Amino acid sequence: MRIGFIGLGVMGAPMARHLADAGHQIVTVLNRSPLPAGLDAAIVGSSAEVARQSEVVITMLPDTPDVERVLVGQQGVIEGIAPGTLVIDMSSISPIATARLADTLRKSGAGYLDAPVSGGEVGAKAASLTIMVGGPKAEFEAALPLFSKLGKNITLIGERNGAGQICKIANQIIVALNIEAVAEALVFASKAGCDPATVRTALMGGFAASRVLEVHGERMIARAFAPGFRIRLHQKDLGLALESARALGVSLPNTATAQELMNACSAVDGGAEADHSSLVRALERLSGHQLSTEGV
Template structure:
């Protein structure tokens, strides 16, 4: 997702710097390629991170030759990764001790939204820093919300988003497997449901993926596994029960155990339900 987001920033007139990577820059993307995150931070007014998981963000921001070693007071760090809200607060405190602003701004919309600049952006941090970053956010997305002025609010909102998405995927999968095993055409069931109160983007898009067996990512099972693990870890710290999140995480674990499962789209969750039912949607005979 980072490459199309960077391309939108470049198209908006911003000069980019990035860290030397094993992969070359994508075609059409121009940036100063520097040796370390510290070097990028020293050359930048705003540093944006878009990384897979909490340890990756910690290494880039606070590790050896990390952002914290090069960034100047008055600069702004925006983390658009989906990571732990608890760790986010710690990262923000470390950078604020250096006189650096910090926003956590995870996104929803996936690679499609990144390419189309239609991402939903959920932001945690002070309102003045949010307003400073707003023009950048408007280059990248459409639904931009300051969820709260405390760091971690954006990450908490993203976890809530991932709970809703995961449980809705599971519900759509259950409904289609149930209907199919009962002898109904799952495609016709989906079409009927799209006209009623059960209609949703997940029924529309992922329901079709389930029926057509198009499980190329998309949003990978391993990334949604990570997000639900963040939800369960955070819930444990808060003393909150998330029973259906936990059961859906187990279904994702089952999918991950299948060959190639971790890299499949999260709609492939239906395959775990099919195994439990002893029935595949693709075997529909009605």
């Protein structure tokens, strides 16, 4: 199959490589990212041309405006799409914009799935992503062989477009609040005079155990803030959560707090590009205490 893949960044590059390794021909347009090493792909001049040469078009882009530009902007996918082509947006964007984009593309005869992912760069490289899908069941089943090359936990959340994005927002709320909880607990224990590494080890054997405590707790102690998932991207996702909550009349007080802590991290030079586990640094500044000097 000829697959158009637009967005060969940290996540998109290994995802496209998995599809190429499975025997699919990748067609792409180069914007901000160069062609990744080891990826055999046909390079064309525009997103419209990607659509003309592809049976399926996948986008993996940073934010809502990027997806809108690539899909329905000048020389966008919509200008080259043929009836029956399936568009799969695997970015994490606004569910409201997703529904609007799906409606626009369907009027051109295309299919549309929103299929945001969780698992970060590690999951993208290991083809172990969690994939949350919104859209018609028939289109989901048609895309399932492709999804199976990218992830392990693949779920059709609902048959309306935007359902996948709603699930991804819920995921990002849980992850952010877990990061905040782990950071608070470790800063508290450390300032009280306990070794945070020992506290983390003890907690991993109890009900407080979590993947965030395991992975990001270790990052916080080791000061290992090279980005797996950047603060600025989690800021964006929590912004989508709060925007959607306002529209729905839902109160998300702890999500708002996590967003403010990420805002505080982002205000420090380079903080927006650090891993989201670096949220702990905002709490450290408020407490006048750093967990560890390891790695500094």
